[in-house]
Amino acid sequence: MTDVLYHWPDAARFGKTIPKTKFYEHGSVPASVRARFVAEVDRITWAYKLAESTINLPSSSEVPEIQVLVIKAKGSNVDDSVLSTIDRAIKQPVIFEIATAQGIRMAVTIKTGGSGGRYYSTQRSRDDDRVPLPASISLPNLYAALLEPMLPTPVQAGEGLCDIADRLAVVSRLEREIAALERKLRTEPQLNRKVELRRTLLTQQGRLANLTNPTTASTRVTTN
Secondary structure (H helix, E strand, C coil): CCCCCECCCHHHEEEEEECCHHHHCCCCCCHHHHHHHHHHEEEEEEEEEECHHHHCCCCCCCCCCEEEEEEEECCCCCCHHHHHHHHHCCCCCEEEEEEECCEEEEEECCCECCECCCCEECCCECHHHCECCCCCCCHHHHHHHHHHHHCCCCCCCCCCHHHHHHHHHHHHHHHHHHHHHHHHHHHCCCHHHHHHHHHHHHHHHHHHHHHCCCCCCCCCCCCC
C-alpha cells in the first residue's frame, strides 16, 4: 500500500453528481448501511469514465471501462459496506477516491463475475500530489497498473482479474495459517510435534513467498 494519487485525463472527465439515495433507496440495502450513507457520505461524484472512446485504449470483456467515483466524506472515513453497495450498482470496475479533511485515498475491490470482495486502499495523499497515469497498451493493462499500488503484493505478468483475485485469496488464507502455526509452535511442549509444525510452517511460508514474488514465472494458483 502506497500513497499514490493519479491525475486523471481531462478527456475522460464525466463530472456527474449522483444522489447518494440512489444507492440505498431500495429495500435490499440493510438499515445499518443506509445509516452509514447518511452519516459518512457528503457527496458522490461520478468523476471520470476511462473508456476506449475517451482515452483511446482497447477494452476487453473483463474491463470494458474503468469508472472513477469521488466520495466526499463527512468525517475521516467511509466504510467498506458503503463502497460495496455502490459497486454492486455499477457493472464495470470502479476506482474510488475518498476525500476527507486528512487527504484523499483510493480504494478498490477486484470484481470477478460482477461482484467483488475485500477492499484494498492506498494511503492518503494531497490533491496537488497527483501523478500521471501509468503507460499502458489497453484498459485491462491500465487497470492492473492502477490496482498495483493498492494491493498487498505486486501484480504478476500475464494475470487477469480472476487470476489476481484467486491469488490474493490464497495469500490471505496462507497468512492466516502461518500466523496460527507460529502461535502453535511457540506453545507446543512436545519436541516431535514442534518438528512437524516447523516443517509445515516452512512449507506454507515457501508457498506464500512464491505467490507474492513478482518474478514468479507461473501464476497458477493451487488451493490445497
